Amino acid sequence: MTDTARILHGKPYAEAIRAEVAQRVERLKAERGVTPGLAVVLVGDDPASAIYVRSKGEQTIAAGMHSQTHRLPADTSQDELEALVVQLNRDTAIHGVLVQLPLPAHLDSARVIALLDPDKDVDGLTTINAGRLAVGAEGLVPCTPVGCMILIRDAVPDLKGKRALVLGRSNLMGKPMAQLLLAADCTVTVAHSRSKDLPGLCREADILVAAVGRPEMVRGDWIKPGAVVIDVGINRLPSKDPVKAAEGKTRVVGDVAFAEAAAVAGAITPVPGGVGLLTVACLLQNTLTAAERIAGRA
């Protein structure tokens, strides 16, 4: 037991990223006359998605960028959505296009993602960008793993040979996270719902990234003493207060049992207030990078 885990709050990191982005935006405007533009497409009325999309729009404007939000009704057809993506691909004022997932069940998200211009794919979800990441070529990398990597590099300055375990293998999170850790010379294991002995795998990890979407699944006795624990999970549970719970109020917890893990880990991210705060900041960074590259080619 170390009992001294450093808490990796996301706020100062997110503020530093946003400040650097805002400076680079001003430079791009002054030197190339280009204002980076981000278009976010939201289909339907999922309340959590609506909150994310509003926050993305506000932060885009605060960074000095152009923001477009396209809110489409829940019964939007595949053809209508695809027509909008094609239009945004062609729009020279837009450098980043993000289709908020999940889409309503009748829509095929894989087909929509495949249509995105890879150079505007600021979520890094196209096959082209996944391939670029896998071979170490320049591309756009999913925002949340990029944010995790910023926290990990700060907590572990020398990553060479460190054992990293990524819990979860989604295209948005687990797989790109594993690629980034591999590129940083970690020895990487990816675990998932069919893996055997998750506690044992976790206990070997110097760096543990949990992205499973299972509330507090990772317990304190799964953590190697002194390990760096990055909790990506965002899980909504009923409020602990029965009156509030009856009113439908919820609380957010991560994939890691925070208090138990913090007693063993060397450093740990809280939920909320950890990784989640870096995701939008990294989205702004990706949009700016896309704009700089497009401007550089013009």
Ligand code: NAP
């Ligand atoms: P996802 O697409 O549902 O993937 C979950 C992964 O976890 C899958 O690979 C799944 O394994 C694995 N898994 C599920 N249950 C498991 C279990 N009991 N044991 C071991 N592995 C298990 O989710 P995601 O998009 O990667 O997101 C993961 C979590 O991160 C969610 O809570 C999400 O809300 C959160 N998230 C947060 C941010 C942020 O900004 N902070 C961004 C993205 C996601 P299989 O492949 O075998 O099914």
